[in-house]
Amino acid sequence: MSAQPELVVDNIGKTFESAAGSVKAIDRIDISAKAGEFISVLGPSGCGKTTLLRMIGGLERPTQGDVSIAGHSVWKSRGGEAVRSLAFAFQDSRLFPWFSIEDNIALPLRLRGEPKEKRLARARELCALVGLQGFEKAQPRQLSGGMRQRVSLARALAIDPRLVLLDEPFGALDAMTRDQMNLELQRICKATGATVLLITHSISEAVFLGDKVVVLSPRPSHVHAVHEVNLPRPRTIAMQETSEFQQLVRAIRSDIAGYPA
Ligand SMILES: Nc1ncnc2c1ncn2[C@@H]1O[C@H](COP(=O)(O)OP(=O)(O)OP(=O)(O)O)[C@@H](O)[C@H]1O
Numbered sequence: 001m002s003a004q005p006e007l008v009v010d011n012i013g014k015t016f017e018s019a020a021g022s023v024k025a026i027d028r029i030d031i032s033a034k035a036g037e038f039i040s041v042l043g044p045s046g047c048g049k050t051t052l053l054r055m056i057g058g059l060e061r062p063t064q065g066d067v068s069i070a071g072h073s074v075w076k077s078r079g080g081e082a083v084r085s086l087a088f089a090f091q092d093s094r095l096f097p098w099f100s101i102e103d104n105i106a107l108p109l110r111l112r113g114e115p116k117e118k119r120l121a122r123a124r125e126l127c128a129l130v131g132l133q134g135f136e137k138a139q140p141r142q143l144s145g146g147m148r149q150r151v152s153l154a155r156a157l158a159i160d161p162r163l164v165l166l167d168e169p170f171g172a173l174d175a176m177t178r179d180q181m182n183l184e185l186q187r188i189c190k191a192t193g194a195t196v197l198l199i200t201h202s203i204s205e206a207v208f209l210g211d212k213v214v215v216l217s218p219r220p221s222h223v224h225a226v227h228e229v230n231l232p233r234p235r236t237i238a239m240q241e242t243s244e245f246q247q248l249v250r251a252i253r254s255d256i257a258g259y260p261a
């Protein structure tokens with residue numbers, strides 16, 4: 001692990017201007033993550049979490065501050081070096097319904113101009129990594145919601161990203177499938193070594209997966225609290241019953257209850 005943080009979100013802020021007026025979504029957010037670290041971000045609806053992810057990913061220009069990934073500025077340098085090695089996955093899986101599973105997973109590689117043989121070989125590897133062997137030729141409509149989220153995750157991993165940005169990827173899943181996906185995500189993160197920023201509305205999911213849990217305030221948001229999660233890895237579902245786990249969940253819940261009115 002290098003001394004330089006992998007991800008630095010530095011004094012970032014965003015005000016949206018439109019004909020209807022201006023909306024200050026994010027007042028100021030600072031976050032830093034070491035390589036391979038897993039950061040969970042919690043915050044009330046509308047506080048700017050998706051906007052934050054889009055600013056980290058080079059999709060939405062901040063009105064203040066900057067982001068750097070592996071020492072490269074996202075907003076102050078040209079050439080897109082910083083964002084070349086990051087990937088997104090969202091709440092809805094956003095698969096192309098008329099593509100097979102392997103073609104969906106291989107799409108980022110096709111966009112990069114990789115030859116067909118190479119990208120299909122990689123898609124098959126990724127199918128195995130996310131537990132979808134045998135479904136390579138299936139269509140998205142033949143898969144369950146949880147399986148589609150796995151495809152979405154596999155597609156995000158296709159480019160071997162250093163940084164993975166996840167915007168409530170499991171929000172639409174039932175509790176049992178979600179536990180399963182959390183275990184899978186933990187295993188995949190270990191296998192890939194990627195740095196991950198996960199946005200979630202679930203306090204227990206944030207604690208279960210995170211090395212750190214960042215709690216944002218209501219809009220215009222700032223970092224309200226940061227909790228280190230020192231539970232051993234790999235985390236297990238049974239760990240959620242331990243007093244350490246529950247204490248953390250309670251502490252975070254009381255942070256959220258302590259928002260200014
Ligand atoms: N393109 C835009 N133009 C104007 N306002 C926007 C735009 N995108 C987001 N906003 C506003 O910025 C604020 C933050 O939105 P954002 O989607 O980032 O919130 P969020 O924390 O992801 O919410 P949720 O938890 O519901 O997904 C909201 O008030 C929203 O209306």
Ligand SMILES: [Mg+2]
Pocket residue numbers: 049050051167
């Ligand atoms: Mg959002």
